[in-house]
Amino acid sequence: MADDKFDAIVVGAGLAGSACAYTLAKAGKNVLLVERGNTAGSKNVSGGRLYTYALELLEPDLYKRAPLQRKIVREQVMLLNERGATTIDYFNPDFGENIPQSYSVIRAVLDEWFAAEVEAQGGMVASGILVDGLIEENGKIVGILTGGEEMRADVVVAADGVNSLLGQKAGLFPDVKSHAVGVGVKETIELPDNLINARFGVTAEEGAARVAIGCTEGISGGAFLYTNKGSISLGIVFNPEQAAKQQRHIQDIFQDFKMHPAIQALIEGGTSVEYGAHLVPEIGYQGIPKQLHREGFLVVGDAAQFGINTGLIIRGMDLAIVSGLAAARAIIASPSTAEMGALYMKQLEELLLVANQRAYQNFHGIFEISRIFGGYPKLANDAMQFMFTVDGKTPTPMVKGLLRAVKKHATFGQMIADGWKAYRSL
Amino acid sequence: MTIKKLGPEELLALDKFSVDEGNPHIIVDKVICAKCSARECLIVCPARCYRLKNDEVNFEYVGCLECGTCRVMCSGKGVTSWNFPGASFGVTFRCS
Numbered sequence: 001m002a003d004d005k006f007d008a009i010v011v012g013a014g015l016a017g018s019a020c021a022y023t024l025a026k027a028g029k030n031v032l033l034v035e036r037g038n039t040a041g042s043k044n045v046s047g048g049r050l051y052t053y054a055l056e057l058l059e060p061d062l063y064k065r066a067p068l069q070r071k072i073v074r075e076q077v078m079l080l081n082e083r084g085a086t087t088i089d090y091f092n093p094d095f096g097e098n099i100p101q102s103y104s105v106i107r108a109v110l111d112e113w114f115a116a117e118v119e120a121q122g123g124m125v126a127s128g129i130l131v132d133g134l135i136e137e138n139g140k141i142v143g144i145l146t147g148g149e150e151m152r153a154d155v156v157v158a159a160d161g162v163n164s165l166l167g168q169k170a171g172l173f174p175d176v177k178s179h180a181v182g183v184g185v186k187e188t189i190e191l192p193d194n195l196i197n198a199r200f201g202v203t204a205e206e207g208a209a210r211v212a213i214g215c216t217e218g219i220s221g222g223a224f225l226y227t228n229k230g231s232i233s234l235g236i237v238f239n240p241e242q243a244a245k246q247q248r249h250i251q252d253i254f255q256d257f258k259m260h261p262a263i264q265a266l267i268e269g270g271t272s273v274e275y276g277a278h279l280v281p282e283i284g285y286q287g288i289p290k291q292l293h294r295e296g297f298l299v300v301g302d303a304a305q306f307g308i309n310t311g312l313i314i315r316g317m318d319l320a321i322v323s324g325l326a327a328a329r330a331i332i333a334s335p336s337t338a339e340m341g342a343l344y345m346k347q348l349e350e351l352l353l354v355a356n357q358r359a360y361q362n363f364h365g366i367f368e369i370s371r372i373f374g375g376y377p378k379l380a381n382d383a384m385q386f387m388f389t390v391d392g393k394t395p396t397p398m399v400k401g402l403l404r405a406v407k408k409h410a411t412f413g414q415m416i417a418d419g420w421k422a423y424r425s426l
Numbered sequence: 427m428t429i430k431k432l433g434p435e436e437l438l439a440l441d442k443f444s445v446d447e448g449n450p451h452i453i454v455d456k457v458i459c460a461k462c463s464a465r466e467c468l469i470v471c472p473a474r475c476y477r478l479k480n481d482e483v484n485f486e487y488v489g490c491l492e493c494g495t496c497r498v499m500c501s502g503k504g505v506t507s508w509n510f511p512g513a514s515f516g517v518t519f520r521c522s
Contacts, residue, residue, distance in 0.1 A: 038514055043492065045522040108520050130513045147513070163494040165509070176498055183495045185472045187437075188521045189429070231521065240499050244466035251474060255431045268429050275437040276522040277472030277493040 006032045006124075006153040008331055009144055011131050011166055013040035014107075015050075015317050016301025017159030018114035019058055019324030025123030026059075027332045032151065033118050034144070036130045041111025044161075045186060045276035047224050047233060047314060049209055050110075051102045054318035057351065058325055067113045068103035069228040070207025071095075074200060077312065078223075078262070079377035080214035085262035086380045093206070104207050104226040104233070105317070106188075131160070134169055134297070140337065141170060141296035154337055157298050157327050159320075162279045164303035172299060173289035178241050180287040180305065182221060182280040185254050186235030188228075191270035196227050199266055211312060214377025215257040219243050220367045222311065223257055225266070232267055234258060237280055239367070281307035281316065285361035293341030298327045306353065308360050311367070315356075322353045365425030369418045375409040382408060434474040438489045446515035450487040452496070453507040459483040462502030470495050491517055 010021045013035035021033040037043040049072060055063040073095050077088045095101045115125050135143040135150055143152035158166040162181065167173055193204060200208040207227035215223050220239035225232060236254045243250050257263060281287050287305045292298065301320035308315040326347035334340040348354050366372065382405035386396070396404070410418070432440075454476075459465070465483060467476035473491045477484050483504065490511075497508040510516070 036510055036513065038518060042518045042520070043516070045491075045493075045519060106521055108522060128514045130510055163497075176494075178498050181498060183470055183472060183493065186522060187432075187440075233522075238470075240466070240470045240495055244464070244469050244499060246469070249469055249474065250472065251434060251437065258429065259431055264429055268427065270429060272429075272432060272437075272440055274519060274521050275432075275440045275491075276517075276519055277491040277495070279494050279498065 004152060006030050006151070008032070008155045008157060009034060009151060009153040010157040010159055011144065012159035012161055012301075012303070013115045013125065013127070014044055014111060014159060014161060014301060014320060015114065016303070016320035016324040017157065018111065018118055019321040020157050020159060020300060020328045021118045021123045022114070022121055023058065023325055023328030024331060025118055025121035027328070028122075029332065031123045032153070033115065033123055033125045034129050034131055034146070035115065035125065035127045038128045039108070039112050040115035040125070040127060041108040044107040044111055045184070045278040046105070046107050046317060047184070047186070047226060047235065048105050048107060048317065049102050049226055049314070050105045051315060051318040052096065052100050054321035056099055058321060063099070063103075065117075067109045068105055070104050070202070071100040071205055072102045072104060072209045073206045074202060074208035075312070076208055076210040078210055078212035079380045080212055080260060080262065081378045081381040083261050084381040084385065085260070086384050091201070102209070104209065104228050106228055106231075131166065134166060139295065141294065155296050155298060155331055155340060157300055158303050159300050159324065160303050162281060162302040162305070164299065167289070167299050167303055170294060170297050172291045172294060172297075176279070176305065180281065180283045181240065182237040182282040183240045183243070183250065183277065184235055184237040184280050185250060185277045186233060186275070187258065187272050188274040188276075189232045189234060189267050189270040190230060190273050191232050191267060193230055195269055196232070200227055202227065211314075213373055215260065216373050217246065217248065217253055218370060218374040219246065219253075220370070220373055222373070224314070225263070231273070232270060234263070234267065239282070281305040282309060283364045284308055285357040286364070288357065293344055295341065296337050298330070298340065298344050300324050300327050306357065308356065310360060310363055319353055319356070322351050323348060326351050326353065362425045366422050369421055371410055371414065371418055379406055379409040438473060441491075442518045442520065443488065444515050444518065445488050446512050449512065451509045451511040451516070452485070452487055452490065452505060454483070454485040455504050455506045456482060458502055458506070459504035462504055464501045466499040466501060467496050467505075470499050
């Protein structure tokens with residue numbers, strides 16, 4: 001029996017699970033990484049962009065081995081109305097200086113590489129295995145059940161994603177609430193690299209990341225666009241509660257966004273090759289369950305609802321890696337399973353994950369300002385149209401023209417209220 | 427023009443599925459759904475697995491993208507059981 005027992009079983013070969021298993025295997029632990037997909041990453045969908053510091057934290061220079069897509073040097077924010085777009089473009093070729101700040105990623109590629117790295121460190125990876133349940137003995141989690149078989153370990157790490165059925169089975173938290181998540185839909189569109197480089201003003205290794213608002217028919221949410229090697233990731237994340245209260249299917253709203261003249265021009269010549277969907281933890285710190293461990297059981301990554309969305313910065317993968325590392329360090333440092341949970345929480349503090357989550361803890365309040373998703377992007381475009389229009393008629397005085405654009409979409413009272421709400425959230 | 431608006435079937439045709447015939451991973455109770463007036467599933471399921479047929483909510487598990495939105499959003503609790511598909515079944519993403 002002792003021979004069959006692992007030091008740790010990690011469920012889910014996403015970034016949290018692989019980061020945890022990698023660190024454990026490297027420390028000589030006997031670790032089993034279980035993945036329900038036939039290959040790691042084959043069940044995953046993300047935007048996606050990975051902030052590189054997390055890989056660096058795991059192991060210096062690890063990012064150089066990783067199959068990352070393009071180093072993000074252009075940060076773009078797009079405000080859309082029906083046919084127009086106002087885009088802010090921040091270019092910084094030195095972003096991150098010595099260690100690049102972020103890369104676009106394709107999860108099927110990245111996760112498969114990461115799982116192979118776990119194996120190279122001596123970890124065991126078992127793909128195509130669905131975990132049905134947990135084994136509990138004397139109040140402790142001591143293993144997993146899969147296909148009627150038992151597999152035992154000192155500790156089970158739940159890295160089973162945003163839907164974390166294992167965390168629920170362990171009795172740690174109830175099912176995720178609808179107000180705490182966004183539903184993301186995404187199309188991957190193959191596009192030749194020379195077109196990507198020219199359209200986004202980047203070199204072969206560099207890329208752009210874009211967020212867009214004003215394309216969700218007023219539903220709280222926004223779109224994203226990431227340039228990869230030879231493809232574009234294009235998608236929208238919706239607040240599902242608000243989406244459900246209107247009549248149009250989210251797929252149709254997404255397809256309209258794809259065909260927006262300002263977006264279509266970027267992807268024309270491309271070929272749609274995949275369509276995916278995924279839930280995203282949306283409310284940050286306040287969405288994290290109070291209890292992330294019990295004896296013999298730790299919860300990491302999306303399963304713990306780690307996530308930060310400021311509207312400009314969308315983070316999840318980096319937090320997943322950091323939390324996987326925190327769990328591994330706790331497991332390595334614990335003399336017995338009794339101390340692991342407390343040590344894991346301490347590691348989350350020490351690795352600054354908690355500080356990062358707390359810094360933005362009220363941020364999702366700004367997404368309750370409905371005009372951000374409709375009125376204000378329209379206002380920006382109307383103001384632009386006024387300022388750039390030349391038709392030979394007597395020009396409207398500048399202030400009057402701008403005020404007219406403003407008043408069409410919001411009263412001053414509304415703007416003051418929205419500004420106050422934003423101020424309180426930031 | 428290579429970029430076109432894609433319909434629900436066209437979008438799912440881009441993906442690779444391995445169907446566990448006769449073994450749905452999500453169970454939907456039509457009797458409960460008949461009493462539900464909200465029917466969030468019809469709007470928010472990214473794969474449009476939930477459709478109205480003769481005024482009844484019809485659920486088709488083939489084409490499910492395994493996102494969990496229906497389970498989280500279902501207010502009438504017609505989604506009585508939600509699991510991941512059995513090992514090696516369901517959707518396989520290659521470039522997401």
